[in-house]
Amino acid sequence: QQPVQSPQAVILREGEDAVINCSSSKALYSVHWYRQKHGEAPVFLMILLKGGEQKGHEKISASFNEKKQQSSLYLTASQLSYSGTYFCGTEISGGGADGLTFGKGTHLIIQP
């Protein structure tokens, strides 16, 4: 049931764009995106809801394809501060009865 993230790692130059994917074998109710820097707690970025409603970070966007059961996180004109590990957390049903299931993460390194 753990979502699969791709790529596992990516190295970019500052200013380049990145796409991180999250795929599930089960139908999803919502997808939550977090960024974690080394030795720190995960920080919330974005939530994608079934039906298309979206909330989140002003400089990062995301999509949620319910039919394909996948979500993608888009980072445009990447900055050095974007470096870290990105996790998607998936929710199978609404109502808060089940916890988030996180993927293994995508390591993003931004070089100057």
Add this chain to the structure above:
Amino acid sequence: EAGVAQSPRYKIIEKRQSVAFWCNPISGHATLYWYQQILGQGPKLLIQFQNNGVVDDSQLPKDRFSAERLKGVDSTLKIQPAKLEDSAVYLCASSFGVLGGGPKETQYFGPGTRLLVL
């Protein structure tokens, strides 16, 4: 606004010893989560509380792990006895969200407790 507080930040113990972690969620947050994050992995949910009741503990190894949230605020996670494979970061998170049909509210994570079992 104060964030999620956890203590201790680091703990080193020998296998078969006991250890306890403490978490104080953001004021007003009804839901509290404990996650285990093994090096190189995403957080894995151990237990979820709604106020002082358990909502989900399906992934909690109940033969050695226990958790409580007696007054619906602070929470304690205990491991007794610890095994080598329990070495991980234990993250506490909280959210305002209440049960009732909507999606999970944003979860705010604490800094975590890094446990090393020797």
